[in-house]
Amino acid sequence: MSKSATDKQALFIKNAFHYFQQFMPLTINEMEGLVKYCEFRKFDRRAIIVKEGEVDVFLNMVVQGMVMKYVKVGKSETILQLATEGHIIHSELSYLTQTPSPVIVQALEPTVVFSISYENMQAALDNFPQGETLGRKILETMYIKKDERKYAWQSKNVRQRFLDYINGHPHMLQRVPQKYLASYLNIKAETFSRLKHLTKQ
Amino acid sequence: MVAKTKTDRAVHHSLTFSMFENLISFLGKFVQLTPEDISTIEDKMVIKEYPKKYLLIEEGDIAQHLYFINKGLIHKYFYKGKEMITTDLVCEGTLTGSINSFLSGNPSHYYLQTLEITHVLSISKEALEELYKQDKKWQRIGRIVITHFLLQQEKKILDDIRYNIRERIVHFAQDFPSILNRVPQRRIASYLNIKPETFTRLKHLITETKKPTGPKKKEKSNE
Numbered sequence: 001m002s003k004s005a006t007d008k009q010a011l012f013i014k015n016a017f018h019y020f021q022q023f024m025p026l027t028i029n030e031m032e033g034l035v036k037y038c039e040f041r042k043f044d045r046r047a048i049i050v051k052e053g054e055v056d057v058f059l060n061m062v063v064q065g066m067v068m069k070y071v072k073v074g075k076s077e078t079i080l081q082l083a084t085e086g087h088i089i090h091s092e093l094s095y096l097t098q099t100p101s102p103v104i105v106q107a108l109e110p111t112v113v114f115s116i117s118y119e120n121m122q123a124a125l126d127n128f129p130q131g132e133t134l135g136r137k138i139l140e141t142m143y144i145k146k147d148e149r150k151y152a153w154q155s156k157n158v159r160q161r162f163l164d165y166i167n168g169h170p171h172m173l174q175r176v177p178q179k180y181l182a183s184y185l186n187i188k189a190e191t192f193s194r195l196k197h198l199t200k201q
Numbered sequence: 202m203v204a205k206t207k208t209d210r211a212v213h214h215s216l217t218f219s220m221f222e223n224l225i226s227f228l229g230k231f232v233q234l235t236p237e238d239i240s241t242i243e244d245k246m247v248i249k250e251y252p253k254k255y256l257l258i259e260e261g262d263i264a265q266h267l268y269f270i271n272k273g274l275i276h277k278y279f280y281k282g283k284e285m286i287t288t289d290l291v292c293e294g295t296l297t298g299s300i301n302s303f304l305s306g307n308p309s310h311y312y313l314q315t316l317e318i319t320h321v322l323s324i325s326k327e328a329l330e331e332l333y334k335q336d337k338k339w340q341r342i343g344r345i346v347i348t349h350f351l352l353q354q355e356k357k358i359l360d361d362i363r364y365n366i367r368e369r370i371v372h373f374a375q376d377f378p379s380i381l382n383r384v385p386q387r388r389i390a391s392y393l394n395i396k397p398e399t400f401t402r403l404k405h406l407i408t409e410t411k412k413p414t415g416p417k418k419k420e421k422s423n424e
Contacts, residue, residue, distance in 0.1 A: 071362055078362050092355045096348055102359060125341070132340035133333075139347040140304045146354055147301040151310045154288070155281050 012040055012063045016114040019061055019086040023137040026130065033128055037120040043067075043107040050105035056094040058115040059138075062087050065111025066175060070183075071103045079184040082108075082176060088142055089113075108176065158187050162195045173199070220248050223294055224269045224322055231345040238338070245328040250320050257313040264302035264309050266323045270295050273319025274383055278391075279311050287391040290380050300350055316384055361394050369393045370403055374410035381407060 016038075017031045026034070040063070043049060049067065050056045060067070067089045069081040080103065083089035094101035095118060116124065125131040152161060165185055166173060172181060173196070182192035221243055228234060228242075246269070251257065258264055260279060268275065270293050277289035277297070288311060291297045302309035303326065332339040364372065373393055374381060381389070390400035 071359060073363050080358065080362075092351060093359070096352055102363070125344075132337055132344055136340060136344040136347055139344060139351055143347060143351050143354060144301050144305045146351070146358070147310075150288075150354070150358060151279070151301075154286055155279060155310070 009040070012112055012114070015063050015085070016061065019063070020134075022086065023141060024130065024134055026134075030130060034124070034130075034134075037124040037128065038114055038116045041113050041115050043111045043113070045107060045110050047107045047111075048104065049107060049113075050091045050094070050101050050103070052102065052104050053100045054094075055098055056091040056101050056105070057098075057118045058113075059088065059090050059095060059118075059121065060113035060115045062089060063112045063114050065107060065109040065113075067105060067111055067113070068108050068180065068184075069103050069105050077183065078186075079180055082172070082180070082184055084172075084175075088138060092142070108180070153186060158185075158191060159195060159198075161185050162187060162192070163198070166199055220271060220320075220322065221246075223271055227269065227294060227296065228342060228346075231349070232338075232342055241332070241335070241339075245332055246322040246324050248320070249323055250318065251315045253315055253318055255315045255319070257315065258299045258302075258309050259312055260310060261308045262299075262302070263306060264299035266325050267296060267298040267300070267303060267329075268313075268321040268323050270297065271320040271322060273321075274316045274380070275319060276314050276316050276384070276388065277311050278314075278388075285391065287388045290377070290384055290388060290392055292377075292380055292383070296346065296349075304347075366393075366395050366399060367403060367406060369395065370400070370406045371410050374407045 013035065016035075017026075017028075020026055020031065020034070041058070041060070043065075049058075049060070052072065062083050062085055064085060067083045068079055069083070069089055069091070070077050070079045081089055089105065091101040091103050091105055093099070093103075098118060121135070125135055128134075152164065156164065162185060165181075178192060178196075179189055182189050185192070187195070221239065224242065224246070225234060225239055234242075251273075257266075257268065257275070270291060272293055274290065274292045275297055276287065277291070277299070278285050278287045280286070289297065297313070299309040299311050299313055301307070302311075329343070333343060360369065360372070370393065373389065386400060386404065387397050390397045393400070395403075
């Protein structure tokens with residue numbers, strides 16, 4: 001491996017290590033133990049990570065880039081999640097039950113993810129001392145985030161939803177095509193453009 | 202008023218057994234429980250009985266308990282302005298709570314109210330933490346239960362998107378026949394994200410679903 005590639009790998013490990021601290025504190029030794037069960041995977045912009053109908057065998061944490069999860073209903077597509085650095089993304093229903101995925105997972109930017117396969121997850125849960133706790137903490141975080149999103153989606157009107165999201169994630173307007181953000185926030189494209197002017201004032 | 206506290210298990214052993222039977226079969230779907238595990242659960246969980254319309258949690262409270270329902274029905278909701286939005290309707294055999302608040306320690310977005318006299322087994326945050334410390338087995342059970350919550354949550358989010366109004370009504374009638382006649386229709390409509398008028402217009406789908414001749418429905422022995 002070239003020097004720059006090794007440097008990059010080291011940086012990814014450092015970042016992954018940093019992101020894992022959001023779930024539970026881990027020592028360097030523990031993180032090294034965990035890394036053995038995981039792998040880095042790279043995807044080009046627009047690469048499909050999980051196809052509809054395919055069984056998802058990976059749980060991924062985004063280390064660099066952006067990944068979206070969406071569902072197709074007839075001809076329309078609804079974006080369920082936009083994951084950036086430090087976020088977990090995969091097809092939960094498929095991975096956790098090992099059944100065909102109802103959703104599609106796709107890279108929106110050139111992306112590096114830190115992944116654990118279903119098989120390695122079972123091994124880590126059995127053998128990695130903090131496996132059960134870490135596994136639970138990850139699932140708890142996923143539940144909490146999903147519930148916050150669902151609540152925001154149900155309790156706020158379109159304008160509030162837009163403003164809260166854009167204020168909380170100001171970089172996303174630059175990083176994500178508008179139609180994807182509009183779909184994610186369940187806002188019509190025309191309304192989205194109109195609301196965008198609000199942020200410029 | 203407030204519920205009865207922990208029942209004396211030595212005196213009411215047979216009663217206690219039946220109280221824990223449902224929970225044991227719920228957990229038994231995920232893991233094999235030994236007699237010792239069962240007595241551990243009996244120590245950590247508290248038997249309570251709440252009257253109808255009892256508020257277990259209000260918006261802004263920090264949830265301290267999860268509830269396994271032995272009998273009765275719990276309504277989970279919040280207010281959007283003056284509008285009551287139902288996010289869950291749960292009956293016997295289900296573990297529930299303001300889960301986000303319970304896990305995160307943040308104030309609850311939701312109210313949890315009994316719609317009938319409700320018997321629950323409740324577990325506190327502290328008791329759960331003790332279980333997690335006690336043995337890896339309980340960590341495993343905890344993880345599996347959270348997985349179960351996550352799957353339910355993800356499925357509900359997805360179903361509201363991928364199924365149309367008619368399909369949502371039919372699926373609800375198929376999946377929760379025991380809830381249908383126990384809650385006001387407006388609550389079911391709200392839970393399914395359907396306008397009450399639309400629900401009223403389409404509620405014939407429920408009766409059709411319940412009949413053996415109904416669409417996509419297996420034979421039902423109780424008809």
